[in-house]
Amino acid sequence: MDxxxxxxxxxxxxxxSPRLFGRLDPADSSADGHNPLCGDRLHITVRLDGDRVSDxxxxxxxxxxxxxxxxxxxxxxKGKKRDDISHLFHEVxxxxxxxxxxxxxxxxxxxxxxxxxxxxxxVKCASLCWHTLNAALERSASTVKTE
Amino acid sequence: MSANPKTVVYDAERVWRDFPIxxxxxxxKPLVFLDSAASSQRPRQVIEAVDAxxxxxxxxxxxxxxxLSQEATAMFEHARERVRGFxxxxxxxEVIFTRGTTESINLVAQSYARPRLKPGDEILLTALxxxxxxxxxxxxxxxxxxxxxVAPMDRRGVVSIDDFAAALTPRTRIVAxxxxxxxxxxxLPVREITRLAHARGAVVLVDGAQAVPHQRxxxxxxxxxxxxxxxxxMYGPTGIGVLVGREALLESMPPWxxxxxxxxxxxxxxxxxxxxxxxxEAGTPNISGAVGLAAAIDxxxxxxxxxxxxxxxxxxxxxxxxxxxxxxxxxxxxxPDKAAVISFTLDGIHPHDLGTxxxxxxxxxxxxxxxxxxxxxxxxVPATARASFACYSRESDIDxxxxxxxxxxxxxx
Numbered sequence: 339m340d341x342x343x344x345x346x347x348x349x350x351x352x353x354x355s356p357r358l359f360g361r362l363d364p365a366d367s368s369a370d371g372h373n374p375l376c377g378d379r380l381h382i383t384v385r386l387d388g389d390r391v392s393d394x395x396x397x398x399x400x401x402x403x404x405x406x407x408x409x410x411x412x413x414x415x416k417g418k419k420r421d422d423i424s425h426l427f428h429e430v431x432x433x434x435x436x437x438x439x440x441x442x443x444x445x446x447x448x449x450x451x452x453x454x455x456x457x458x459x460x461v462k463c464a465s466l467c468w469h470t471l472n473a474a475l476e477r478s479a480s481t482v483k484t485e
Numbered sequence: 486m487s488a489n490p491k492t493v494v495y496d497a498e499r500v501w502r503d504f505p506i507x508x509x510x511x512x513x514k515p516l517v518f519l520d521s522a523a524s525s526q527r528p529r530q531v532i533e534a535v536d537a538x539x540x541x542x543x544x545x546x547x548x549x550x551x552x553l554s555q556e557a558t559a560m561f562e563h564a565r566e567r568v569r570g571f572x573x574x575x576x577x578x579e580v581i582f583t584r585g586t587t588e589s590i591n592l593v594a595q596s597y598a599r600p601r602l603k604p605g606d607e608i609l610l611t612a613l614x615x616x617x618x619x620x621x622x623x624x625x626x627x628x629x630x631x632x633x634x635v636a637p638m639d640r641r642g643v644v645s646i647d648d649f650a651a652a653l654t655p656r657t658r659i660v661a662x663x664x665x666x667x668x669x670x671x672x673l674p675v676r677e678i679t680r681l682a683h684a685r686g687a688v689v690l691v692d693g694a695q696a697v698p699h700q701r702x703x704x705x706x707x708x709x710x711x712x713x714x715x716x717x718x719m720y721g722p723t724g725i726g727v728l729v730g731r732e733a734l735l736e737s738m739p740p741w742x743x744x745x746x747x748x749x750x751x752x753x754x755x756x757x758x759x760x761x762x763x764x765x766e767a768g769t770p771n772i773s774g775a776v777g778l779a780a781a782i783d784x785x786x787x788x789x790x791x792x793x794x795x796x797x798x799x800x801x802x803x804x805x806x807x808x809x810x811x812x813x814x815x816x817x818x819x820x821p822d823k824a825a826v827i828s829f830t831l832d833g834i835h836p837h838d839l840g841t842x843x844x845x846x847x848x849x850x851x852x853x854x855x856x857x858x859x860x861x862x863x864x865x866v867p868a869t870a871r872a873s874f875a876c877y878s879r880e881s882d883i884d885x886x887x888x889x890x891x892x893x894x895x896x897x898x
Contacts, residue, residue, distance in 0.1 A: 341841075341845050341896055344894075345842075345896050345897070350897065350898060356841065371531060376835075376836070376837040376852070376853055376867070376868055377853070377854055377858075377867030377868045378837075378867070378868070394717065398869075399867055401835035401836075401837035401838045402834075402835060402838045402897070403837075403838070424778075453784060459841075460837075460841060463837065465777065475741075483525060
């Protein structure tokens with residue numbers, strides 16, 4: 339395991355200056371995510387334009403991996419259709435959990451998260467935002483847990 | 486060697502060598518184990534005692550006339566006597582083996598409290614309790630209509646005796662408090678707490694999980710009604726713990742679980758329960774665990790609990806001083822009377838990231854809420870990192886921690 343692979347420049351940068359941080363008001367949907375292991379909490383608000391996430395924000399507190407992952411995710415999915423977001427989530431999930439999964443080219447900046455797969459206890463930190471976004475898109479108001 | 490006289494008489498290097506696991510490497514770095522408050526490591530003496538039991542003596546206890554059963558029974562009951570002597574309980578009838586502190590507290594909540602509590606009765610806890618000393622009381626409060634009150638703590642993590650006294654009311658039936666806080670290290674004045682509670686007619690349970698391995702515990706002096714602790718925090722095995730209870734109270738309590746060993750006679754109409762302590766030990770117990778616990782007590786006695794205490798207090802002072810000089814580091818929990826537990830945060834680095842970086846340097850600390858979410862809430866942090874010390878901890882471990890913290894700062898820029 340290599341720390342530099344986990345805490346890449348992109349991750350540290352997004353942790354320090356999270357993009358799309360905040361809350362949309364009004365929003366079309368929202369969801370809360372909570373990782374009880376480390377106390378990470380996320381709140382995601384989305385605006386929908388038909389099948390498309392026209393805008394979204396996240397807020398909350400968490401470790402560098404969870405904050406950077408949420409920031410990168412928000413950038414990556416803004417303006418995308420639900421189906422494309424699902425596809426992206428699937429790809430992110432694969433590279434986070436499968437040690438030798440190839441990194442798809444369309445991952446873009448999200449590829450910075452691949453270092454997480456060498457740190458199994460940190461995978462939940464990176465995936466919490468995706469589960470929370472999923473919940474928001476399913477219009478579920480309930481709290482999502484990674485446990 | 487340090488010039489401090491305490492470390493000269495106490496040979497921490499020799500103690501360290503008694504614990505085989507401490508010599509291993511983690512991620513190519515020498516292991517620096519600073520998570521003993523979560524679970525301590527075992528010395529060779531405990532590992533060998535358990536091994537000898539498994540290899541030569543195992544059979545079920547209190548059941549057979551054959552030789553092995555007699556040997557196992559003798560070893561199991563010897564362990565009970567060792568525990569009694571170690572905490573100075575009045576009689577072996579008061580020493581009940583459980584799975585651990587959590588089960589001990591649940592036993593008291595369900596067998597002592599549940600039949601007695603009525604709507605309007607109060608259970609008094611303190612603000613620094615571990616979840617294991619909160620949730621069993623919430624369950625019994627829900628079952629009985631009793632309510633839970635909480636004695637507050639101040640910004641140092643101290644529960645003052647005045648605040649405690651103010652929270653006691655004529656409706657307080659049970660007081661449940663930690664002897665030592667696992668998250669903050671605060672040592673509570675349990676003798677004084679017990680005196681005040683008894684004056685109000687309340688019964689006192691003390692969660693001693695973090696106290697027994699680190700300081701002398703004399704139950705005759707503390708005078709509390711129930712005292713719970715676990716073997717695995719005192720250099721013994723997991724899966725075994727102790728409830729010491731006042732005999733008259735234990736006699737008055739119904740069995741908690743039914744099964745073998747806890748009965749004298751059984752017919753399909755009615756069973757006669759066994760005498761203390763067996764009434765509360767249904768089923769085949771953790772025999773090798775008890776043997777390991779007895780060996781752990783022998784080991785602690787060989788070092789001397791007062792020597793261990795002095796050594797750990799020396800480490801606490803040294804670590805507090807060295808960590809205070811780390812830029813951006815805040816120690817959470819600054820009670821004047823503390824065990825060798827240091828919870829801290831580092832500006833700009835989440836404890837979870839800190840845990841990963843320290844681990845990559847071979848340094849094992851606990852990060853998270855330490856099963857004390859109300860404590861985290863009180864201090865306004867989602868989590869802390871926690872370094873905790875034990876008899877085998879060395880001053881060099883503190884230096885390794887400080888170096889690893891500098892590394893974390895490097896990674897985060």
